[in-house]
Amino acid sequence: MxxxxxxxxxxxxxxxxxxxxxxxxxxxxxxxxxxxxxxxxxxxxxxxxxxxxxxxxxxxxxxxxxxxxxxxxxxxxARPAPPPPAAPRRAPPRPAPADCVDADVSLSPRRVWRADASPPPSPPSPASPRVDRSSPDRFIADSHSLAAYLRGYSERLRPEPAAASWATGAGCGAGHYQLSAPAAAAGADDAPAAHSPHVWRRLHLDPQRLEQWNLNLRLWLHCTILQRLVREMEAADEALAAAGLEARVGAASVERLRAAAAAAPQSALQTLPALLAYLEPFADQRYVVQRIRELARGGCLSAYRWNGGGSDWDDAKPTDAELVMHLLATYLDAALPAAGCARPFSAAHVSAAPAPAPRGPGALAVRRVALRPPQFALVLGDETVEPARGRNNLLHTLLLFLAAAARADPPALRRLHLGRAGLNMLWIIGR
The missing domain is CATH 1.10.287 (Helix Hairpins)
Structure with missing residues (x-):
């Protein structure tokens, strides 16, 4: 881990x-x-x-x-669990020429979640931000101390104006989860509460806690959908091999896999049609399966690229935002009571332009208003609430949707509770 x-x-x-x-x-x-x-x-x-x-x-x-x-x-x-083992403290780097610096060293001024209390080493440069190492290490015991640590760490690593031009180009290492940029360093459209902070408060969401809820939502998507989906794909491949079939998930078309599931006598293949619902809307099955595996690695969707995808992504393939939204909708379609509809969540709570948006006193839907770059909004009654554009647009739209659904008494979607007895999603927004 x-x-x-x-x-x-x-x-x-x-x-x-x-x-x-x-x-x-x-x-x-x-x-x-x-x-x-x-x-x-x-x-x-x-x-x-x-x-x-x-x-x-x-x-x-x-x-x-x-x-x-x-x-x-x-x-x-009921004693507190022992703290996770801290990573070994790194020795301060020795001066070295610029061309000898390891390419994996992060130079980004954006916040990085690391397990060790010491900041990452940076290449020696006159414009490099100085890090105060005199303060003692403090154990991160809860979300409040984590947020305080991230704020202090971000301010210590804030670059000088002369260094900003080269520092912003580098990204974080692939093994670390990277939080979104602070509102002060982001553009007006990308700021977490840039568009009508009163909308968040109207749904009982504190704009100052969006980063924590963003992380909670990523963790829920990773553990509840992506990891389970990867395990199901591996189990389906093993069942196909045991049945003597050459077809594999991602290597064969959806029609061929569905025919194999119908013809095979093994009971293990009876779950294959439910798995194919996550894959069937996309033409390039190999890319979609590979991208799902990449997003499931690490934790908290660290490889998520809202307006792109994997290394071989192009405009003919779905963006990560589009893929994650489809996976979530398919998961909720299978979880909610059918009530005479094969896709109850998608039919009632998902909309895409240019189709007209659902309207009315009880309307509640996630609406895709643009495909490239992907942009989503919340349909709430007769209003359309548009979160800030950018990397967190889909995640913030889903947080708004969850908060709006949680206002019901009891908080539920089509009679399925949003708490631990059902979807277990209320903890995402601190309820």
């Missing part, structure tokens, strides 16, 4: 342990309070007096005492 993935998992474990401790403490107090009431009544009863109510009170007191002890044991066991 990569350092960013370990850090995210450790943060999730810490939050879960904190919730367990607070719940146990609450029930300990409730049980002790009720136990004191019964103990007071039992202590001041008349001597020698016994009745069935007396024995009922004794039983209740015993149950309350046992519950208090049980929650006390849970509270004692």
């Amino acid at each position: 990569s350092p960013p993935s370990r850090l995210v998992q450790h943060t999730i474990d810490l939050n879960y342990a904190n919730r367990k401790r607070s719940t146990s403490l609450k029930w300990i107090l409730v049980n002790i309070a009720l136990l004191l009431v019964f103990a007071y009544d039992l202590c001041y009863k008349c001597p020698g007096y016994t009745s069935s109510l007396h024995y009922v009170e004794l039983c209740c007191a015993a149950v309350l005492a046992a519950n208090a002890c049980l929650h006390g044991l849970r509270l004692a066991r």
